[in-house]
Every structure is written in C-alpha cells, then in structure tokens.
Amino acid sequence: MKKLIIKTILAAGIAAIALPASAKTELQWWHAMGGNLGETVNTIAENYNASQNDYVIIPTYKGGYEDTMTAGIAAFRAKQQPHILQVFDAGAATIINAPGATIPVADLMQEYGQGFNIEDYIEGVRYFYADSDGKMIGMPFNASTPLLYYNKEAFTKAGVANPPATWEEFEAIAPKLKDAGYTALAQSHSPWILSENFHSRHNLQLATGNNGYDSTDVEILYNNDSMKMHWGKMKEWLDDGHYGFYGRAWGDNQDAFVQKKVAMWMGSSGSFGGLKKSTDFEFGTTFLPYWKSVIDEPKGTFIGGAALFAMSGKSDAENKGTADFFSYMTNPDNQVFWHKATGYVPITTAAYDMAKQEGYYSESPDAEVGILQLSQPGGEWTKGYRLGYYVQIREVMYSKFDDIFSGKSSVDEAFAEMTAESNKLLARFAATYK
Amino acid sequence: MKRVQFEHSTIPYLFIAPQIIIIAIFFLWPAAQAVHQSFLLEDAFGLSSQFVWFKNYFDTIGDASWRQAAWFTTVFSVLVTFLSLGIALLLAVKANEVIRGARTYRTTLMWAYAIAPPVAGLMGNLMFHPLIGDLYKFLNAIGWDFNHKLDSFDAGFVVVLIAVWKQVSVNFIFFLSGLQGISKAVNEAAMMDCKSPTRRFWTITFPLLAPTTFFLMVINITYAFFETFGIIDTTTGGAPGGSTNTLVYKVFQDGFRGADLGGSSAQSVVLMLIVLALTVIQFRFIERKVHY
Numbered sequence: 007m008k009k010l011i012i013k014t015i016l017a018a019g020i021a022a023i024a025l026p027a028s029a030k031t032e033l034q035w036w037h038a039m040g041g042n043l044g045e046t047v048n049t050i051a052e053n054y055n056a057s058q059n060d061y062v063i064i065p066t067y068k069g070g071y072e073d074t075m076t077a078g079i080a081a082f083r084a085k086q087q088p089h090i091l092q093v094f095d096a097g098a099a100t101i102i103n104a105p106g107a108t109i110p111v112a113d114l115m116q117e118y119g120q121g122f123n124i125e126d127y128i129e130g131v132r133y134f135y136a137d138s139d140g141k142m143i144g145m146p147f148n149a150s151t152p153l154l155y156y157n158k159e160a161f162t163k164a165g166v167a168n169p170p171a172t173w174e175e176f177e178a179i180a181p182k183l184k185d186a187g188y189t190a191l192a193q194s195h196s197p198w199i200l201s202e203n204f205h206s207r208h209n210l211q212l213a214t215g216n217n218g219y220d221s222t223d224v225e226i227l228y229n230n231d232s233m234k235m236h237w238g239k240m241k242e243w244l245d246d247g248h249y250g251f252y253g254r255a256w257g258d259n260q261d262a263f264v265q266k267k268v269a270m271w272m273g274s275s276g277s278f279g280g281l282k283k284s285t286d287f288e289f290g291t292t293f294l295p296y297w298k299s300v301i302d303e304p305k306g307t308f309i310g311g312a313a314l315f316a317m318s319g320k321s322d323a324e325n326k327g328t329a330d331f332f333s334y335m336t337n338p339d340n341q342v343f344w345h346k347a348t349g350y351v352p353i354t355t356a357a358y359d360m361a362k363q364e365g366y367y368s369e370s371p372d373a374e375v376g377i378l379q380l381s382q383p384g385g386e387w388t389k390g391y392r393l394g395y396y397v398q399i400r401e402v403m404y405s406k407f408d409d410i411f412s413g414k415s416s417v418d419e420a421f422a423e424m425t426a427e428s429n430k431l432l433a434r435f436a437a438t439y440k
Numbered sequence: 441m442k443r444v445q446f447e448h449s450t451i452p453y454l455f456i457a458p459q460i461i462i463i464a465i466f467f468l469w470p471a472a473q474a475v476h477q478s479f480l481l482e483d484a485f486g487l488s489s490q491f492v493w494f495k496n497y498f499d500t501i502g503d504a505s506w507r508q509a510a511w512f513t514t515v516f517s518v519l520v521t522f523l524s525l526g527i528a529l530l531l532a533v534k535a536n537e538v539i540r541g542a543r544t545y546r547t548t549l550m551w552a553y554a555i556a557p558p559v560a561g562l563m564g565n566l567m568f569h570p571l572i573g574d575l576y577k578f579l580n581a582i583g584w585d586f587n588h589k590l591d592s593f594d595a596g597f598v599v600v601l602i603a604v605w606k607q608v609s610v611n612f613i614f615f616l617s618g619l620q621g622i623s624k625a626v627n628e629a630a631m632m633d634c635k636s637p638t639r640r641f642w643t644i645t646f647p648l649l650a651p652t653t654f655f656l657m658v659i660n661i662t663y664a665f666f667e668t669f670g671i672i673d674t675t676t677g678g679a680p681g682g683s684t685n686t687l688v689y690k691v692f693q694d695g696f697r698g699a700d701l702g703g704s705s706a707q708s709v710v711l712m713l714i715v716l717a718l719t720v721i722q723f724r725f726i727e728r729k730v731h732y
Contacts, residue, residue, distance in 0.1 A: 072697035083486045105487055252570050265571060267571065395699075398700065405678075405680075412591060423504075434481075434700070438702070439483050
C-alpha cells in the first residue's frame with residue numbers, strides 16, 4: 007500500500023515536471039477593460055491563442071486604469087510583472103521615465119518581430135506614446151479621442167438642423183434646446199476633453215519643454231487666456247442651464263445623455279459601442295467644437311485611452327511572444343474587429359483603409375468621426391503631452407473646476423492655484439525622475 | 441517585602457506568538473517600510489532612489505490640499521463620533537425601556553451593523569444620485585437647493601450622514617448591553633431618591649456607562665479616521681474641490697493612484713503620528729474620568 011502511494015506521488019511529480027516542457031509559453035496581459043470592452047479583450051486573446059501554437063496569452067482585468075498601473079508597478083517591484091501592461095495616457099510619464107521598466111515597442115518589434123515602421127500608424131496616434139526622439143515606447147491599444155455626441159430627436163424638437171461646429175454656434179443653439187426641455191450639454195472628463203484636447207484643437211502649448219516630451223523639468227501652461235475664457239463660459243452656461251454638471255464620474259454624465267436630460271454629451275469615441283446599446287434614440291457624433299475667436303482652422307485632437315507596454319525582465323522566448331502578439335493585434339483584421347466592437351479607432355492606416363473598403367463607414371458614418379478628427383491636420387502642439395504625476399495634476403484640475411462651478415473661486419483664482427499646485431507636483435516629479 | 445515571583449515558562453510566549461507574528465508582519469514591518477520610504481524620492485518602479493531627509497514631509501505640510509484634508513478629517517471625525525454616539529445612546533436608552541416588541545426594535549436597530557462601509561457608500565450614492573436619487577429629489581423638493589456634487593457643505597452632509605448611519609448600530613449594540621449590565625437595584629434605589637428620569641440618567645446611568653462610552657469613543661474616532669475610506673471612495677471621491685478629502689483617502693490617491701510613494705509614505709507617517717497623539721490624549725486625560 008505504502009509503495010503504491012509513493013509510486014503515485016512520484017508519477018504525479020514526474021508528470022508535473024514534464025508538463026511545462028511541452029507547454030506553450032504563457033504571456034500575462036494585465037488590462038483595465040471592464041464590461042463589454044473586457045469581453046472583447048477576451049475574444050481577441052482567445053482568437054490569438056487559437057491562431058498559433060507557441061504562445062498562450064492570458065488577459066487579466068485589474069480594475070480601472072489607475073488600479074492596473076499600480077498593480078503593474080507593485081508586481082514589477084516584486085519581480086512578478088506581467089509581460090504586457092496596459093497604461094493610460096496620464097500614467098505614460100511615470101512608466102516611460104522609469105529607465106528600463108519597459109522595452110520600447112519599436113525596439114521589441116525590431117528585435118523579435120517583423121520590423122517596425124512608425125509611418126504605418128495614423129497621424130494622431132503616432133507620437134503620443136513616443137519619446138522625444140519620436141521612438142514609439144508603448145503600443146497604442148485602445149486609442150480614443152473626445153467627440154461630441156448629440157441626440158437627433160432633441161435637435162429636431164428644438165428645430166436645430168446641425169450640431170454645433172464651434173462654441174459660438176453652441177451659444178446660439180443652447181437656448182433653443184433649453185426651450186425644448188433639454189440642458190444643452192454635459193461632458194465626462196474635464197481634464198482630457200476641455201483642457202488637454204482643448205489645447206490641441208486650438209494649437210496651444212500646454213507645457214514648457216515641448217509639452218513635456220523633452221524634459222521632466224517643465225511647467226504647466228494652463229493659465230492662459232483661451233482656457234480662462236472657455237472656463238468662464240462654462241460657468242456662465244452652468245448658471246444659465248445650458249451645461250449640466252452631474253459630478254465628475256464618467257458614467258453619471260453619460261447617463262444624463264442616455265436619459266435624455268441633456269441634448270449633447272462630450273465623451274470618448276470609445277463610448278460609441280456602449281451608447282449604441284444603451285440609448286433608445288438616434289444619436290450622431292461630430293467633431294469637438296472649437297472657438298472661432300481663438301483659431302480659424304481647428305487642428306486635430308490626440309488620442310486618449312491607453313497603450314500596451316512590454317515589461318522588461320522577461321526571457322527572449324517570452325519577448326518574442328509579446329512581439330508576436332503585438333503584430334497579431336495590429337494586423338488590419340484585428341484592428342477592424344476591435345474598432346467595430348468598441349468604437350476605439352484603428353491605429354494603422356492599413357486597418358483604416360480596410361474598414362473603409364469594407365464599406366463600414368457608409369453604413370455607419372458616425373464610427374468614422376473619431377478617426378477623421380485624429381487625421382485632421384496637426385499643428386505644433388497636437389501630438390500630445392508627457393507630464394509627470396499627471397494623475398495628481400488631473401485631481402487638482404478637477405478640484406479647481408469644481409471651485410469655479412460652485413463659485414468658490416473666480417476663474418482667475420482657480421487657474422492661478424491650479425498652476426501653482428501642478429507646478430509643485432511637476433517639480434517633485436522632476437526631482438524623482440531625473 | 442519579598443516580591444512573589446512565578447517561575448518563567450516559555451509556554452505563554454508560544455501562546456501569544458501567533459498574534460505577535462501577525463502584528464510584526466502586517467503592521468510593524470509595513471510601518472517600518474513606510475518610515476523608510478518617506479525619506480526617499482524613488483521612481484515608482486524602484487529603479488532609482490535618493491535619500492532626501494525631510495523633503496517629503498515639508499512637501500506634505502506645504503501642500504494646500506493636504507491641509508484642507510487635515511481640516512476636513514478633524515471636523516468629520518468630531519461630527520461622526522459625537523453624532524453616532526449620541527444617536528446610538530438615545531436609541532439604546534429608549535429601546536431598553538420598551539417592553540412590548542423589544543426584540544423587533546433591537547434587531548431592526550442592529551440591522552445596519554452587517555453592512556460594509558463601501559456598500560453603505562454605494563447605497564448612499566444611489567439615494568443621492570442627481571438623476572435617480574430619492575433623497576436628492578426629496579431634499580430639493582422641500583426647498584433645500586441641494587447639490588452635493590458642487591456644494592461642499594452638502595457633500596459633507598452626505599458623507600457624515602452615511603458614516604453616522606452605518607456606525608450607529610455598532611454603538612447601539614454596545615450601549616444596550618452596557619445598559620442591561622446596570623443592576624436593577626441601582627435603578628430602583630435611584631427612583632426612590634429622584635423622580636426626574638433625565639436627572640437619573642445623567643447622575644446614575646451615564647456615569648455607569650462611562651467605560652462603554654470611552655471604549656466606543658476610541659473605536660469611533662478610529663472608524664472616522666480610517667474605515668470611512670470606503671464611504672468617501674464610493675460617494676464623493678473627495679469632491680467637490682477636495683472638500684471631502686480625508687487624510688487616509690489622500691494617502692491612497694497619491695500613493696496608489698498617483699504612484700508617488702515617498703510623498704504618500706510621508707503622509708501616512710504623519711497620519712500615524714496624529715492617531716498616536718490622539719490615543720495618548722484619550723488614555724491620559726479622558727480615561728482618568730472613567731470609573732470602572
């Protein structure tokens with residue numbers, strides 16, 4: 007009896023040792039895509055695993071963007087980092103400025119993959135996650151851009167033909183929408199939509215040092231006349247009932263649009279798929295409005311969302327797998343699938359062309375608006391920004407915008423405080439990441 | 441006089457060892473790490489690090505939003521502690537007098553005890569939701585221009601209300617058992633001497649409840665400082681304008697979301713010192729007035 011037990015244990019042990027030798031290389035992918043998006047991520051992973059025999063990608067949902075980054079950081083410090091980590095726009099400076107935390111995607115693809123050409127990527131996508139020399143560090147993944155969504159029924163009811171292209175037009179139609187029983191506007195991300203992309207749209211510099219790409223020793227330039235003018239208007243619109251503020255949670259403002267309280271909502275191009283399911287009215291999308299008084303010809307916006315970073319400290323075989331997965335994910339078929347399922351933009355021109363040829367945009371023209379906006383001519387200040395402790399800076403911004411809305415601070419005071427507090431954070435970051 | 445000495449044995453140490461080990465691993469070691477980290481400027485991934493003495497502490501104290509959080513934490517803790525103790529005491533005294541259906545009253549009042557703070561926060565969030573919240577609509581209907589998304593007083597009201605509501609039942613259980621521990625004979629003797637129930641309460645019952653009250657005060661302050669994190673996170677998230685940010689929540693935001701390890705470590709060490717000071721004050725000055 008005893009012998010039998012020992013034999014069984016030995017056999018099991020040998021089996022356990024023998025198994026990994028024949029197994030595929032496992033690749034951990036930590037992401038922040040919940041709900042519908044998470045299911046799409048799982049589908050991509052399943053398809054990839056079925057498409058080849060060398061690697062198994064294992065996607066794990068780690069919570070929101072911040073949670074995912076923190077989990078990745080903690081794992082890296084414990085030398086347990088995943089192979090692929092999704093990091094969002096505001097966290098880009100933290101991971102890119104940590105020397106050696108990741109393998110730049112351009113190098114990874116060059117060394118282990120089938121080569122890399124940055125020109126394959128769409129204009130507005132290309133340099134956001136690149137270093138100051140233009141080398142791509144993170145692979146743009148869920149690339150989105152802010153758009154204006156509008157309720158077509160509300161517009162018909164109010165007798166307004168077209169969504170506003172400029173804020174001047176917005177001011178003209180807002181009272182009509184109010185008469186029809188709608189608050190004209192809500193939006194879900196003040197720093198991203200009405201600060202960062204506001205600067206890109208109007209071709210304004212938002213930080214010294216080439217928007218922060220050239221150095222960590224920089225200062226923020228939000229305290230400018232155009233921004234203050236816009237936020238003064240926001241407060242006016244709020245007081246006049248043309249702007250609805252439902253708190254800073256993304257969903258609460260989107261819900262106001264879904265529930266037909268507001269006629270227009272500024273959110274992400276990535277919200278398109280979800281809105282299609284949750285709304286029971288016809289809606290359209292259009293470009294982010296701009297101020298005619300600030301710029302005659304508006305510029306494009308840059309991407310938000312997040313990128314995939316290949317974490318360092320992995321074996322050659324694993325890196326090869328990561329590169330293989332990246333090239334799988336960026337091939338036109340998968341980009342188009344991702345684009346259609348989520349509303350995030352395709353990141354390569356090849357994928358964009360494919361979606362066009364398939365006739366996707368003629369049947370669903372609203373799906374093209376995000377990518378058209380990203381492809382609008384760029385200017386000097388439209389490639390993005392790279393600012394340290396930007397998560398905290400956004401926190402400061404939210405808080406000062408609250409103060410403007412509640413009337414606790416004047417616009418001038420709020421922006422002066424915002425600049426002072428942000429610059430303190432940037433100085434701390436510069437002292438930490440030299 | 442000769443002191444009586446028992447023979448030393450290792451067995452008692454073995455018995456307390458698991459507890460000591462747990463404290464060492466889950467409290468002392470992380471606390472030491474935090475103190476160490478608070479003197480460093482280190483990138484999030486731990487690839488470069490420099491010793492900066494007290495820079496993180498000066499940055500913490502010099503930060504306007506930290507000072508705002510410190511002020512709110514103070515006001516919030518005082519309000520939560522006094523309101524939840526006061527309401528629980530009142531309910532316990534009344535429930536103790538009820539004869540018919542006493543069990544139903546008591547069970548109902550204890551009900552909320554089982555609810556975790558984040559869940560209480562989520563429930564509050566729904567009730568105060570600007571689009572679908574009944575309480576939100578009710579408060580606006582009775583003429584209060586209520587908007588906790590922008591008004592810092594209203595936001596404070598929401599978090600205090602939820603925090604107190606959640607804590608009242610815990611306090612109620614302790615007060616009720618404290619009241620039931622007071623012997624009938626004492627009460628009856630008091631009734632012979634004094635016919636005012638209010639006066640009997642303040643001169644007889646309340647002093648006899650003092651040990652319970654003191655104990656509850658200590659745990660309620662700890663609750664307000666730390667455990668309400670879940671409520672803040674699920675309701676206001678520190679908004680509007682950082683006016684409902686507590687010190688613990690700020691540690692979380694800067695450290696866990698913002699990846700500033702040195703800064704948030706310094707904040708947590710300062711917080712640790714504040715709580716230490718509070719505990720010393722409570723035990724040295726207030727406990728003296730408590731008779732067991």
